[in-house]
Amino acid sequence: MTRVGFVGAGRMGGPMIGRLVESGHEVQALGRSDQKSRVVEELGARPVADVTEVPDGADVVIVCVFTDEQVRTVCLDDGLVAAMRAGSTLVLHTTGSPRTAQTVAAQNPAIAVVDAPVSGGPHNIAAGEVTLFVGGSDDAVAHARPILGAYGDPILHVGPLGAGQAVKLVNNAVFAAQIGLLGEAVALGRRLGVDEPKLLSAISNGSGASRVGGFVAAAGSVATFAEATQEFVSKDVDVVRKTAADLGSDLGLLDAVIDAGIRP
Structure with a gap:
């Protein structure tokens, strides 16, 4: 003990x-x-x-x-x-x-x-x-x-020491970016006449599947999932952006999609 x-x-x-x-x-x-x-x-x-x-x-x-x-x-x-x-x-x-x-x-x-x-x-x-x-x-x-x-x-x-935080921050940046990418995918599907829940369910069973996609599909929509996760994901994204800036870097291409993932 x-x-x-x-x-x-x-x-x-x-x-x-x-x-x-x-x-x-x-x-x-x-x-x-x-x-x-x-x-x-x-x-x-x-x-x-x-x-x-x-x-x-x-x-x-x-x-x-x-x-x-x-x-x-x-x-x-x-x-x-x-x-x-x-x-x-x-x-x-x-x-x-x-x-x-x-x-x-x-x-x-x-x-x-x-x-x-x-x-x-x-x-x-x-x-x-x-x-x-x-x-x-x-x-x-x-x-x-x-x-x-x-x-x-x-x-x-x-x-x-510190590597655990670095990995978690990168993980959450990718997490937020994937939500943003799914939002763009849903918008494309809408323009092509595909219902969002059906699209999310289908992608979850195809080559575009991801763990995040499964979570979003279970929530029923990108907006619903983004709203449910916004508080903690936004906090972590703020930290990773500040940490990268302190080290003279940025999030690269992740920044192009990440905002769409943390704003319902």
Whole structure:
């Protein structure tokens, strides 16, 4: 049994905590209000009231919040990283800039940091089969892997610290671009007199099929799917554009279609 500290018992983090508890790990999770504490208890974990209590005695600490800014606030401003004991490992599931993970790691050289953004939803986590793009040293990833295995499969070690974020950002840029391409395909089909749901269903069974196309076909229309995914995809696209610009690059041809994929 491993003691795990957890910040972010929300839509994605909640199922992670549940899987960790079911796998036999002892979990202590941040619950800053009575309501949040009750949620943590219902998941089978022990609530703690302050960020600095989360890593107390923990071998691995996991952060699963919504934005890059929240990661910096929790890890740096609120003192999570400073409170972690030497030899422990911090896992960052939030999709953000590779530089954030590297900045966090620099604040406490006595700990290991792994960036492991998630591809999938709460249902994938609950089933123990969410995809994790993982960046970090071989030793750090090996240390975190038994914990991540409670809900992650596959766990893809894609390079050094920050590489997980880079892969996730590219993945989501391609995801948004595919939605945009499908929107253009539907517009072409409409001009040719083909009904959108029938076109999407047919493409899903042809050589133009893709995982995204299957999701869109199940939603019934490109607009419906784009509206349902706009919040998180828009956030990630903003991050990848900023990250590319910071590195003196851009999204190339992806930019030509990506806006159509994130605006319903």
